[in-house]
Amino acid sequence: MVSSLSDKSALVLELGARYARCGISGECAPRCVERWQVGEMLETPPSAAKWRQYLYSKLHTLCFDLLLVSPTRRHFVVCEDLLLPRVFRETLLSVLFDVFKASAVTLVPSMLMVLYATANHTALVVDCGWAETRLLPVFKDIPLPYLYQTVPVGSRNCCEVIRRELNTSRDQLMDTSKVVMPVTETLAEDILERACFAQQKDPLLNVVDAEFQTQGNDVLQVPGFLRTSAVEQLLSGDGDRDGTSIVDGIVQVLKKAPLDVRAAMLENLLLVGGAAMIPGLVQRVVAEVREVLHHDNEFASASVAVDRAQLVQTYFPRNMLAWVGGSIYAATEGARVSAILSKDYSSSKGTSIPDWLSVAEEGF
Secondary structure (H helix, E strand, O other): OHHHOOOOOOEEEEEOOOEEEEEEOOOOOOOEEEEOOHHHHHHOOOOHHHHHHHHHHHHHHHHHHHHOOOOOOOEEEEEEOOOOOHHHHHHHHHHHHHHOOOOEEEEEEHHHHHHHOOOOOOEEEEEEOOOOEEEEEEEOOEEOHHHOEEEOOOHHHHHHHHHHHHHOOHHHEOOOOOOOOOOOHHHHHHHHHHHOOOOOOOOOOOOOOEEEEOOOOOEEEEOHHHHHHOOHHHHHOOOOOOOOOHHHHHHHHHHHOOHHHHHHHHOOEEEEOOHHHOOOHHHHHHHHHHHHHHOOHHHHHHHHHHHOOOEOOOOOOOOOHHHHHHHHHHOOHHHHHOOEEHHHHHHHOOOOOOOHHHHHHHOO
C-alpha cells in the first residue's frame, strides 16, 4: 500500500466551519486560508448535488488558484470535525477521487491533530470555533469519545453582540453627515479580531475606545466597554441556560471524566481555534475554571489538582494548530497506512469511509 502512494508531498486540508486552510505537508503554516460557508450550509443541510457543486468550486480555487498545484495523483490529508454529516464526507471523497483524481485520501479528526503540533499525548482539547465550542479529552493518545461535548457558543456570538450594539448606536460615527451603513458580520468579525480582548480577574478600569475605518471611508468608533463585553459571551454564555459557556463545558467534561483522568486533564488544557486567538481569553478561561472548581463540593478533596490547572504550551498560533498537526502527521508512515487508495475507493464505492465514533472504540 505504501509504495503505491505518490512520492509528492501531500496536500493538507483543514476544514473548519468558516475557513478552510490548505498547504503542503511538512511545512509550518498553511499557504492559503479561504473563507467558506460550510457552517452556514450545515444549518439547513443541502443535497449531495449542491455539496458537490460547492466543494468542487472551493477545492478548485484552493488547488489551482491559490496553491498553484495540480491535485492529480496527489495524496490528500483532510483534517475534519468528528461529526461532519456523512453526505458531506462522501461527496468530498467523490470530488477528490472522481474529479481531481487524487491517488489517496487520509481522513483524520482535527481535534487529535492538534496534539501533533504540541508534542503532548494528553490534553483536554477545547476547540473554540465560529458557531460552537467542541471538547474532547485525550488521555495518553487515547481519545475518550463518550466524553465528547459541544457548547453552543463561539465567535459568532461575539460578532452578534458587536453588530447589535453598534447598529443601535449609529451616532457613534464621527462624521454623521454621511449615510450610515449598518455594521456587517464581516466588519464585526474584523472588530472582534483587532480590537476585542478578555478582561482578567482584576479588570482594567478604563478601556479606551477604538476607531475603525469602514469600506465607505467612515470612521466607526467602538466604545471601550464593547471591546470587552463582547468576549464575555464566551465566558458567561446565555444567562438563562446552564452549560452555555466554555467554562461550563470544561467543568462538565471534568465531572464526567474518570477520577484518575481528571488531574491530567486539568494540567493539560489545550484551547485551539479562532476564538482562542482573542487576547487574554485562554488565561481567563483557566482562571474561571479554577474558581468554579474551588467552589464545587465534588472537587473539594482535589484542591491541589485544581490549583495546578494550566494550559498546554503551544509553539504555533492556536487557530493553526490543527493544520500544523495535520502537516506533521502527513509526513508519517501512519498517514500512508491509514489512507484510502483510489483503487480501494472505486471498488468499495465509498463504503470505506470511517465513522470516527465507531473507529474510536477500536482505537485511533
